[in-house]
C-alpha cells in the first residue's frame with residue numbers, strides 16, 4: 001500500500017526530558033537523511049536493518065542545527081505502522097519539538113491526522129480494528145486494572161476469541177451449504193442438529209464476551225458513586241478526603257454545595273466517579289432547590305450510594321427521607337464526625353437501617369477513610385476481579401455488534417429447531433459471521449474507519 005508520508009509529535013506537549021517526533025511512510029528515510037547529521041556534521045544514510053544513532057538534527061533547507069538527539073530507524077514491515085518509521089527523539093521543550101515537527105514537514109512529510117499512525121498499522125494488517133481501538137483505551141486508562149484490560153485487547157486476546165468463533169461458524173455454515181446441495185431428509189435433520197448443538201455452544205462463548213463488556217463499561221466510566229445526605233453533614237468534606245485534596249468548598253453554612261460536582265478517584269484499582277451533591281432539604285431558595293433536584297437525580301443514576309450522616313446529632317426527618325429514597329440501592333452508611341462523638345439516637349437509627357456496610361469516619365480529620373475505601377472495594381470488587389480466563393472489552397461499538405450477532409445466531413438456532421429450510425438457517429449464520437467480522441474490522445467501510453480513528457489523539 002502506498003500512502004503519503006506522515007509526521008506528528010508522539011509525546012505530550014509540555015516541558016519534559018525528551019519529546020518524540022515520529023515519521024512514517026515511504027519517504028521517512030528521505031526525511032531523516034535530510035535532517036540527521038553525525039555529531040561531526042556529516043550526512044547519514046538510513047538503509048539496512050533497525051538502527052539507533054546519536055547526532056544533530058538540522059533544518060532541511062537552512063542546515064541550521066535545531067537540537068541534538070537520538071534517532072531511531074525502523075524499516076517496514078518491522079515497525080509500529082509496518083511502514084518505514086523514523087523517530088526523532090529530541091529535548092522535550094514545547095517550542096523545540098514543534099520546530100522539529102515543522103522541519104519534517106519542510107523535508108517532505110505531511111502532518112498526520114489523529115490516530116493516523118494506528119490507522120496505518122490497521123490498514124497494513126499489523127493489527128485488527130479491535131486491537132487498534134484498544135490502543136486508545138490503553139492510553140486513556142486511569143487505573144492499573146483498566147490498563148491491563150486494554151493491553152490484553154491490544155495484544156489480541158479478544159480478537160483471537162472472535163476469530164475462533166468465526167472459524168467455527170464457517171465450518172457450520174459449510175456443513176449446512178453442502179447439505180443444501182444434496183438434499184436428503186435424514187442428512188438435513190443431522191445438519192439441523194449440528195446447528196442447534198454447535199450454535200448453542202457458540203452463543204455461550206459470545207455471551208461470555210458480552211459479560212466481559214459489562215464490566216468493561218464500568219472500567220471506562222467509573223462506578224457512579226453518589227455522596228448524599230442532608231446539608232452540613234460533611235459530604236463535600238468526604239469528597240475531599242477521598243480525593244486527598246481540597247476540591248469542593250466546605251463551610252459550616254448548610255447549603256454550601258449548590259451544584260453537582262464530579263471527580264474521578266482510584267480506590268484500590270477501581271475507578272470511581274464520585275458525585276458530591278447538594279444537601280437534601282426543603283428550601284425556598286431557587287438555586288438551592290435546583291441543586292436538591294439534581295441530588296435526587298444523582299441518586300437515581302448511582303450504582304453506589306454513600307449516605308452521609310452527622311454522627312453528633314439525632315437523625316432528622318431529612319435523614320429518614322433519604323434513607324427511604326435510597327432503599328434497595330447498594331448503599332454505605334457513612335457516619336461522619338466521629339471525632340466529635342456519636343449521638344446515641346443516631347447510633348440507634350443506623351443500627352435499624354439496612355445497608356451493605358456501615359462505616360464511622362471523620363472526613364475533616366481524615367480518620368477511617370481507608371476503612372471506607374476497603375468497604376467500597378469489597379462491595380464492587382466481586383464484579384471487578386481480573387480473572388485469568390475472562391476476556392474483557394470496553395468498546396461500545398464492539399459490544400453492540402456482539403449483541404446483534406447473538407440475535408442472529410439465536411434465529412439460526414430457532415430456525416433449526418423449528419425445522420425451517422436450510423437456506424433460511426444459512427442466511428442467519430452468514431449474518432452472524434459478518435457481524436463478528438465487523439468487530440475486528442473485516443469489511444469495515446472507509447467512513448466508519450475515519451470516524452473511529454478521528455477520536456484518537458494526535459500523534460497516535
Ligand SMILES: Nc1nc2c(c(=O)[nH]1)N(C=O)[C@@H](CNc1ccc(C(=O)N[C@@H](CCC(=O)O)C(=O)O)cc1)CN2
Pocket residue numbers: 074077078079080087126
Ligand atoms: N519509541 C517508541 N516507543 C513505543 C512505541 C513507538 O512507536 N515508539 N509504541 C507505539 O505505540 C508502543 C510500542 N508498540 C510497538 C509495537 C510494534 C512495534 C514493531 O516494530 N513491531 C514489529 C517488530 C516486532 C519485533 O521486533 O518483534 C512487527 O510487529 O513486525 C513497535 C512498537 C509503545 N512504545
Ligand SMILES: Nc1nc2c(ncn2[C@@H]2O[C@H](COP(=O)(O)OP(=O)(O)OP(=O)(O)O)[C@@H](O)[C@H]2O)c(=O)[nH]1
Pocket residue numbers: 229230231232233234235236237238249250251252253254255256257258277278279280336337338339340361362363364365
Ligand atoms: N467535627 C467534624 N466536623 C466536620 C467533619 N466533616 C465535616 N465537618 C464540618 O461540617 C461542616 C459542613 O461540611 P461540608 O463538607 O461542607 O458539608 P456538606 O454535607 O457538603 O454540606 P452542604 O454542601 O451544605 O450540603 C463544615 O464546617 C466541616 O468542617 C468531621 O469529620 N468532623
Ligand SMILES: [Mg+2]
Pocket residue numbers: 235236237248249256257277278279
Ligand atoms: Mg457540600
